Amino acid sequence: MFAVVLLCIACFAYWCWCRQRAKTAEPPSLPGAWPLVGHLPVFFGDGCKVWNQMNNAIDQCYAVGGTATINFGPITIYVVTDPDDCDTIATTCMEKDPIYEFVKPWVGESLFTSRYEVWKNDYKLLNPAFSQTILNTFMDVFNSESRKLVKEFEKHAGKGPFDHFIYLRHNALNIICRTALGVGFTDSNLASDYLHAADSTLDTMLERFIKFWWHSPYTFAWSKLKKKQDAYLKVLHKMSDAVLQKRKSELFGNMCVEKNITPGTKFKPFVDILLELSIEKGAFNDEQIRAQVDFMLAAGHETTPNALLYTMVLLGSHPDVQEKVFSEIQEVLGGNKDVEKMDLSRLQYLEAVVKESLRLFTVVPQIARKLEKDVKLKNHTLSAGKHCALLLCGLHKNSIWGPDRYEFNPERWLEPGKVPGNLVYAPFGLGRRQCIGKTFAMMSMKTTLAHVVRSYRIKADHTKMRLKYVVTLKPDNDGHYISIEKRT
Template sequence: MIFAVLIVLFCALLALWNKLKPRGPSPPVYPGALPILGHAHQLYGDPIHFWVIQKKMYQFSLDNGGVSEIRFGPHSVYMVTDPDDSLVVANTCLNKPYYYEFAKEMFNRGLVTASLTTWKPHRRLLYPAFNMQVLATFVSEYNTQARNLVKALTSEVGKEPFNVRHYLVNQLLKTVCQTSLGLETKDKSIDEDYANATEDLFMLFVERLKKLYLHLPWIFAWSSLKARQDQLLKIMNDAMFRVIDRRKAELKGNVDKNKTDIRDVKFKPLLDQLLELSDTQDALSDAEIREHLDTVVAAAYDTTSIAVTYALILLGTYPEVQDRAYKEVQSVLGDEDKDFSKDDLQRLVYLEAVLKESMRMYPSVPCVARSIEADVKLKNYTLPAGASCMISIYGLNHHAIWGPDVDQFKPERWLDPSTLPDNPNVFCSFSIGKRNCLGRLYAMLVMKTMLAHVLRKFLIISDINSITTQYDILIKPADDSQIRLELRSG
C-alpha cells in the first residue's frame, strides 16, 4: 500500500513541476486527461479498442495543426502529424524513449531498439547486406516460396472466406529464414513456435505499455507478464542460438574455399555476412548477431505478411484494380509458367503502385517514437527536453495534403509524380528520416513476387469494409474471414 501511495505522490509532484515550469506556447492537449493518470485510462481495453483510440489521437493532431500533447501519468508524449515537423524530430531525436526498453530484452542492440551509439556503427555494418545486388540473388528463393504459397492456397479455392495471413506468415517466415539464416525449407529450427512467440511478445509489450504501474521495473519483475515474457524469450533465443552455432560449424574450415565479398553475386544469407564481419573484423559478438537476426526475422515476416494481407483484401475489394494488376503480370510473363526475374519485378509498376497505396492506407507500423533529449524547435512549438515524441506514420499517410481523395484507395496516384504531394515526408510506411527501414527494398521485392504469383493463379474476392483492425505494436486485421479465392480460367 505504501508503495502505491509513494507512486501517486511522485506522479503528482512531477505533473505539478511539468505544469509550472516556464515554457513557450504549448500544443493542444488531447481531450479527456485525468489528474495524475493523464490519458492512460483511455488505453485500457482490447487491441480493437486500442486502435480506435489511437486513430482518434492521430486525427486530433491532424485537425489541430499537426502537433498535440498526450499525457501518460506525468510523462508528456507529443503526437506529430505535420510532415516537416516529423522530419525534424526524426533527424534530431535519434534515441528511443524509455518504453522501447520494454522490447530490449527481445531485440536489445538490434537496429529497432538500439541506442544511438550502437545504432550508428551497426547500421553502417549491415547496410551493404541490403543493397540491390545482394537482394537480387534472393529472387529465386522469393519465387520458390511464392509458388509454395500458391500451392497451399489452392486448398481454399471455392470455400468460405479464410485467414490468408496465416498462410502468408508461414511462407514469409520460410523466405526470411532462408535469405537471412541460410535455412533450408525443410529445416524446422525456426518454426511456428518462433512466430507465435514473436507475436505473443508484441502483444505483451502493448499490455505493459497500457498499464502505467508496469512501467516500473520492480513491479513488472514480480508480474505474471514478466514470467510469460521470460518463457517466450527462451523459445526465441534458444532457436536463434542453435542456428548460429550450427551455421558457424558448417562454415568452419571452409573459409578460404568459400571466401567471398558481400558485394559478390553469390547467394549469401545475412547470417553468413554477419559471421564474416565477426570473423574478419571482430565487429559483432554472437549475442549481437542474434539480436540483429531476431530484429530482421521478426520485423521482416510480420510486417510484410500484414502488408500483403491488406493488399490482397484491397485487390479483392476493387475488381477493376485487380484486373489491371493481373493484366500487367500477364504482359510481363505471358502465359508461360516461369519465375519472375529481378528485371521482371521492376517492370510491375502498377503492382508496386497497389502495394504503396495499400501501405499508405494501412501501414503495418502506425507510429514510431523518439526521446526528446534537448529542446526541439518546430514550426509553431518548442518541444521540451525530457518528453517523448510520437511520429504518426498513419497520420502522415492520411494527411490532407494527399487531397480530397486521401481516404480512397487509388493506386494510380503513384503512376504520375505530378499527382503526388510535393512533400515526400507524407508517405513514411518504411519510417522517416535517418532511422528509416533498412529492409525496404527487400520487402518490396518479396511482396511483389508473392502478389504476382497469387494474381496469376487466383481471382480474389473480399470486402475491406467488413474488416476490423486491431493494434498490438502492428496494425492487422482482427477478422479471420479476410478473402475468398477462385481459380482463374485458362
C-alpha cells in the first residue's frame, strides 16, 4: 500500500515537473529551419523578401501562441507578437538589442542607441525639447513647408501618376532642419546626396544583419560592405556637420535665426538645448552632440514621409474617406488659412485616418531589446543573451482587431470601444523607450495632409504597392505613385 502511495506521489510530482517545464521551455522554432544555417535561406534576399517573410513569420508566430524562435546560423532570435509578452519585454528590458550596434557608425550614442544608464540622464535633459509649448512654435514651419509641398505638387496636377515620396522626403528633411535643428537649408544637392546615402546605408545594414558572419565587428572590418558603408557615412556626417556649423554660427554669431517664426514665441530647437547643456553643464561633448543631431536627421526624414506616403495612397484608394477628410478640413479651417495648434485637435477624422494608416503600414515594423537576464513570459521563459525582436506590425494584425483587421477602416477609431487598447497599437514603440518625436510627427503629418487634401483630389491604388523592409518600411516599385487633380 505504502509503495502504491509513493508511486502516486512520484507520478504526480513528475506530472507537475513536466507541466512546469513545458511552461518555461524555450518558445518553439518557426517552421522552415535548415540544419546548421537555420532560417537563413528563408530570409536570404532583398528587403522585399525579408518583408514577405516577416509577414509569414507573424502568422506562424500567432499559430504557435505568439512567441517563437528563429535561427540565423548560431544566432537565436526570439520573435514576439503576443501583446502581453511584448509589453513585458518592453517594460522590463531597457537596453537596446546588440543589433543596434550596426546603426552606431551612423548615429553614435544617441537617444535611440545609448545604454540605459546614459539614456536615463540624456532623456531627462532632452525631453523638454519636445514639450507641447516648444512644438507649438513649430506650427509656422509645418505650415510654410506644407504650402511649399502643395506648390511643388502643382506641376503634376492632371498629368498622371508621379512619385510623391521624393517630395515628401525632401520636405521632411527641411522640416526637421528648420525645427529641431534650427537651420533653414538651401543646399538641395547636399540634401539629395544625404537621402541617397541614407537609403544605401540602411541597405548595407540589412545585408549585414542577414549575413550573420558579418555581425562581428572583426569580420565586418574586412568586408567590402564596410568600405561601401564608410563612403556613405561620410556623406551623412557631412550633412550633420554642416547643420551644426550653421546653427553654431547663427547662435554664437548672433545672426538672425529662423525667419518664419512668429516673434515673441518660445521657439527653441533641440540643437540649441544640446549646445546650451554642453556649454553650461558640460553634459555633452562634440561627438555626443553630433550623434544626437545625426539621429534627429535620420528620424526626421525616415519616418514621417513614409507614413504620409501610405496615408496619401490609402486616401487615393478610398475616395469616400478622402471626401470626409476634405469636408472636415473645410469645416475646421474654412478658406485657405494656415492650420493653427487649436485646429489640430479638431481634425479628429484626419487623426483617425493617420492612426489607421500607421496600423496597416507600420513604418517601424519591429524594435529589439537586449535580454540581460532570463525573462518570464506567459508561456515561456526567454534566455538571457539571445536577441529579441518585438514585431510591432504583428501587434497591428492581432485577431483582436476583428475580422476587418487587414482593411482600412478609420471609423474604428471613432467608435467607442472598437479599438482594442494600447497593448495592440504601438507604431511609436513600447515602454519607456518609445518615440520622443511622436507628437511632433502627428502635428507635422496632420498639417501636411490638411494642406494637400484641401488643394488636391488624390487617386491611387494601394493594392499595387510592393514593399520592402529596410529597418523602416519602404515602397519598392512604382505601385505607390499617386495622381492628383486640383480642387476648385
